Amino acid sequence: MTNPLLHDTVWLQQPKFEEAESAFQRYLICGNVSAHEDKGSSTLVKDILQIREHIQTAMNNTVPNGGIGNHLEQRIHHLEEENNKLKQTVEELRKMISSLSTQLKTSEKVKEDKMEVDKKEEEEDEDECNLFDDDEDDEEAEKLRQERLKAYAEKKAKKPAVIAKSSVTIDVKPWDDETDMQKLEECVRSIQMDGLLWGASKLVPLAYGIKKLTIVCVIEDDKVSLEDLEDQIVAFEDHIQSMDVAAFQKI
Structure with a gap:
């Protein structure tokens, strides 16, 4: 060995x-x-x-000091860039939070103002309904009470009724990529109903060259049913495969 x-x-x-x-x-x-x-x-x-x-x-053959210094400088420069990006991100988040906070305060202020108006209206209605309970046997008091009741009923009748409306976003899908999307949209907009108003629309890509029609409409809840609207839309079966409700929001 x-x-x-x-x-x-x-x-x-x-x-x-x-x-x-x-x-x-x-x-x-x-x-x-x-x-x-x-x-x-x-x-x-x-x-x-x-x-x-x-x-x-x-x-x-060892690494020169200059080479080590250059490597440290590059590393420091890289860290400074990352630090600047983080600062920008934090600043953007801060602005976003500030904007959301402002919107929230504005919304709360509008809600408070509305509650205050409703409260004043209720107080006025209560004042109008105060019908001299202590003088029920007096003829003049009875006459005044009847006049107040009549005026109150007329005032209520003149107030416009609140119409419940909703904003609906609908996705209408064709059969294939050869479907005429312009003709498809014309078929959808040709549907006319009392309480139905068509709005903006756009074509959204799906897959394999197929696009869907996304269209917005405003409906009166008491007059238009989404089920009836869907039945009328899918009735154009030569162009339309299906319909979906993408978004629904009360107005």
Whole structure:
């Protein structure tokens, strides 16, 4: 079995190492080895020279300080860019929250104003209904009460009735990509009902070149039924495959 230290350049005996080091220092000072130095010392000197050359070569091959500095600068620049992006995102979120807060305050203010108006109307109605309960047997009080009741009934009759309406977004799908979408929209808009008003529309891509018609309409809840509207739309079976309600909102 081969000894792993056979070709190693490390001296395990201190005296020989010190002798070689001393010979090497004399060689550096005098330029050559004295005549009485034996051949073994010269060999050790050469070995030390080779080792020093290896060390110098290894030191020359290390990464320069400038390279390390450039890498750190690039890293710092990258971190600064990420920090700036995070700052921009935080600022956008802050503006969004501020806008939502303003909208919420405005909505609450409108709601409070409406509640205040309704409260005043109720108080007025209560005042008009105050019919002199303490003077029920008096003829003049009875006459005044009847006049107030009549005026109150006329006022209620003149108030316009609130019509419940809804905004509906409808998706109308064709059979395939060869369907004439303009003709399809014409078929949908041709449906006329009391309390139905058609609005804006657009074509939305689905898949494989097929597009669907998204159209908005406003309906009066008491006059228009979505079931009846769907039956009339899908009745154009040559162009329309199906209809779906994409959005429904009370107005």
